[in-house]
Amino acid sequence: MFPWVYDFRWEPTHLIFLSLFFAVLLTLVSLLMLTVTRTVRALRQGTAEAIRWAEDFHDLPDSSKACRHELTGEVARRTCARGFDCRACEGHATFPSAPAAPSPAAVGDPPTADILGFHTPADRLYHRGHTYVQPEADGTVTVGLDAFASRLIGRPDEIFLPPPGSQLTVNGTAWRLRKGTAEVRILSPVDGEVTEQGGDPLGWVLRVRPAGESLDSRHLLRDGEIRPWVLRELERLEGLLSRGPTGISLADGGAPIEDLASAIPEARRDEILGEMLLEP
Amino acid sequence: MDNLLLMRGGRRSPLRGFLIRLAPWAALLTLGIYSAYLILSRGLNQTNMDNRFVFGLWIFTDLGVIALGAGAFFTGALLYLLKRRELKAVINSAVVLGFICYSSAVVLLALDVGQPLRAWFTFWHPNAHSMLTEVTFCISCYLFVLTVEYLPVILRNRRLRQVPLFLVLEFQLHKVMPILAAIGAFLSFFHQGSLGGLFGVLRGRPFAYREGLALWPSTFFLFILSAAAVGPSFLLVITWIVSKVSGRRLMPPEARRLLARISGYMLLVYVALKGADTLVWINWTAPAAGLHPFWFYAYQPFGTWVLFSEIVLFGLLPALILSSRRSRGRWLVPAAATACAGVLLNRFVMTIQTLSLPTLAFDGFLTYIPSWQEVAAFAGILAYGVLVYSVSFRYLPLYAQERRLTLDSKAERHVPVKEERHVSVGV
Numbered sequence: 001m002f003p004w005v006y007d008f009r010w011e012p013t014h015l016i017f018l019s020l021f022f023a024v025l026l027t028l029v030s031l032l033m034l035t036v037t038r039t040v041r042a043l044r045q046g047t048a049e050a051i052r053w054a055e056d057f058h059d060l061p062d063s064s065k066a067c068r069h070e071l072t073g074e075v076a077r078r079t080c081a082r083g084f085d086c087r088a089c090e091g092h093a094t095f096p097s098a099p100a101a102p103s104p105a106a107v108g109d110p111p112t113a114d115i116l117g118f119h120t121p122a123d124r125l126y127h128r129g130h131t132y133v134q135p136e137a138d139g140t141v142t143v144g145l146d147a148f149a150s151r152l153i154g155r156p157d158e159i160f161l162p163p164p165g166s167q168l169t170v171n172g173t174a175w176r177l178r179k180g181t182a183e184v185r186i187l188s189p190v191d192g193e194v195t196e197q198g199g200d201p202l203g204w205v206l207r208v209r210p211a212g213e214s215l216d217s218r219h220l221l222r223d224g225e226i227r228p229w230v231l232r233e234l235e236r237l238e239g240l241l242s243r244g245p246t247g248i249s250l251a252d253g254g255a256p257i258e259d260l261a262s263a264i265p266e267a268r269r270d271e272i273l274g275e276m277l278l279e280p
Numbered sequence: 281m282d283n284l285l286l287m288r289g290g291r292r293s294p295l296r297g298f299l300i301r302l303a304p305w306a307a308l309l310t311l312g313i314y315s316a317y318l319i320l321s322r323g324l325n326q327t328n329m330d331n332r333f334v335f336g337l338w339i340f341t342d343l344g345v346i347a348l349g350a351g352a353f354f355t356g357a358l359l360y361l362l363k364r365r366e367l368k369a370v371i372n373s374a375v376v377l378g379f380i381c382y383s384s385a386v387v388l389l390a391l392d393v394g395q396p397l398r399a400w401f402t403f404w405h406p407n408a409h410s411m412l413t414e415v416t417f418c419i420s421c422y423l424f425v426l427t428v429e430y431l432p433v434i435l436r437n438r439r440l441r442q443v444p445l446f447l448v449l450e451f452q453l454h455k456v457m458p459i460l461a462a463i464g465a466f467l468s469f470f471h472q473g474s475l476g477g478l479f480g481v482l483r484g485r486p487f488a489y490r491e492g493l494a495l496w497p498s499t500f501f502l503f504i505l506s507a508a509a510v511g512p513s514f515l516l517v518i519t520w521i522v523s524k525v526s527g528r529r530l531m532p533p534e535a536r537r538l539l540a541r542i543s544g545y546m547l548l549v550y551v552a553l554k555g556a557d558t559l560v561w562i563n564w565t566a567p568a569a570g571l572h573p574f575w576f577y578a579y580q581p582f583g584t585w586v587l588f589s590e591i592v593l594f595g596l597l598p599a600l601i602l603s604s605r606r607s608r609g610r611w612l613v614p615a616a617a618t619a620c621a622g623v624l625l626n627r628f629v630m631t632i633q634t635l636s637l638p639t640l641a642f643d644g645f646l647t648y649i650p651s652w653q654e655v656a657a658f659a660g661i662l663a664y665g666v667l668v669y670s671v672s673f674r675y676l677p678l679y680a681q682e683r684r685l686t687l688d689s690k691a692e693r694h695v696p697v698k699e700e701r702h703v704s705v706g707v
Contacts, residue, residue: 048444
């Protein structure tokens with residue numbers, strides 16, 4: 001039937017049929033080529049982590065996406081649509097702005113605050129994925145799990161840290177850890193380059209040299225935002241623990257025990273850690 | 281053991297139990313592969329088909345699964361083109377079902393045609409005057425589309441997502457889904473129609489021969505309509521079965537209602553047109569061939585009860601239940617299952633019953649019992665479907681809202697921030 005086949009004769013039906021068939025085939029091949037090209041370009045531009053977070057954030061329940069200004073009571077209800085990156089949020093600028101990042105001079109004499117037994121020094125900045133950022137005198141920042149996550153996870157069985165020289169992006173994967181059969185990634189609170197790995201997963205984990213001239217911390221929680229956020233996170237945790245057949249619950253006003261993950265049944269640990277650390 | 285491959289929060293049975301449950305299906309698939317080997321190596325003499333009875337179990341299955349698999353293109357078109365967001369909850373499952381149905385159809389067609397080493401002849405030396413050429417081209421293209429649509433579902437696996445290449449590829453594939461959905465709808469529309477169009481050239485089989493508009497016999501449109509009508513029903517039935525087996529809630533009520541409603545309305549249109557088509561056949565087409573229409577129903581067991589069942593019991597009745605706003609949830613699945621059975625009955629009538637009936641004066645009523653190789657190949661395809669779907673359900677996010685729906689209702693409620701906690705803001 002095809003023109004290159006012996007004894008072929010053109011007929012209108014050939015034209016219609018072949019045009020349609022090859023148009024479809026051409027469209028399919030073009031689509032695939034376009035997809036592959038876009039994929040290669042995205043990989044070269046290093047946007048994989050941004051894509052991962054965009055998809056993960058989309059899959060999070062609304063209860064996990066409350067805006068920081070809802071937490072502080074500045075608005076009754078506001079769901080974040082920016083992936084917890086207030087740097088790109090026009091709405092954030094309209095609220096009374098939070099103070100700038102604590103100055104390095106303050107380091108060494110940190111004021112401390114206990115929120116339901118969680119040690120949350122006020123000289124640190126906090127990311128919604130339960131990491132803290134502490135600016136150091138040499139311009140780097142120390143990144144680690146906050147008290148909430150440390151108590152929730154306890155001592156992980158395995159930790160996968162990025163080597164020095166790795167680039168981190170805000171809301172990208174900072175490191176991964178495994179606890180029993182559960183594995184979860186920890187979101188990076190800053191853009192920058194890893195300069196050092198910490199030794200203790202319950203202490204500081206990474207030292208990072210922020211990208212740009214100085215640390216842009218507009219997306220990080222601080223001061224008066226920390227307490228309502230921790231309380232909301234506790235509520236989320238209570239809600240998660242009270243789901244399903246586990247029967248585990250926290251009495252109102254109580255605080256999670258140390259290494260709570262070990263007390264959570266294996267079947268639910270992965271789900272709870274994932275949801276609390278924003279990896280649905 | 282395979283915990284890190286499972287979707288987070290998607291609780292599944294232990295791997296050992298899962299494998300034990302799949303073992304009989306794997307055995308059946310092995311038997312199917314063996315019979316396929318016999319058929320392809322020794323020829324079609326392994327079947328009970330002959331030059332007179334050329335449509336057997338496989339063609340019936342082909343037409344059946346292609347109709348049932350229409351849920352993939354139809355759901356995709358509704359979601360991506362008509363923006364019915366409710367269907368996002370089931371689109372992945374629809375794609376997997378479509379992939380299983382169409383790949384099964386291609387395998388069975390390959391067995392039916394035989395000569396696997398010359399399979400490429402279909403594409404290189406096609407007969408442009410044959411409806412089946414269009415069917416072959418469309419099914420091949422659409423299987424390719426379905427494979428591309430299935431790919432991002434596979435890449436969505438938790439472990440695979442950790443590989444940046446797969447993550448980005450999945451993301452980029454999602455961007456072209458609306459175009460793929462449009463192509464899928466176009467291809468499905470034509471090959472479903474062309475399968476029906478076959479009966480416009482079957483002048484030698486007056487029981488199935490139909491006339492229509494220009495090139496297209498009435499069955500061209502009826503096949504499209506019936507497939508589009510039962511595709512959503514099949515999705516409903518499979519989701520219900522999987523939900524019962526897994527003990528998980530998979531489909532939100534709004535998606536279930538939408539699928540049922542669409543299926544019901546389309547089925548109503550189909551039944552109306554099928555009724556009209558039957559009347560035309562009774563009053564004009566069959567008499568024009570010199571035959572009394574009810575003569576065809578004189579051969580038992582294919583009495584008029586088949587016609588009644590096809591149009592009323594398996595057509596009108598489920599159509600009314602599915603389309604009714606007052607239908608209660610528990611009736612929807614039986615009605616959807618009945619609708620699926622109806623389209624299978626229609627395909628059976630158009631193939632097996634059509635060939636059983638005599639057409640010439642010296643012909644007799646023929647009976648056909650498939651050989652064990654045919655049955656084994658059919659069973660193998662069934663097992664293939666169960667295996668692919670089971671593995672997909674275990675490791676891939678087939679139902680977007682499974683986790684949310686299965687949660688304890690207590691957790692569904694929003695927990696308000698307590699007053700005393702507001703007080704502490706700003707400490």
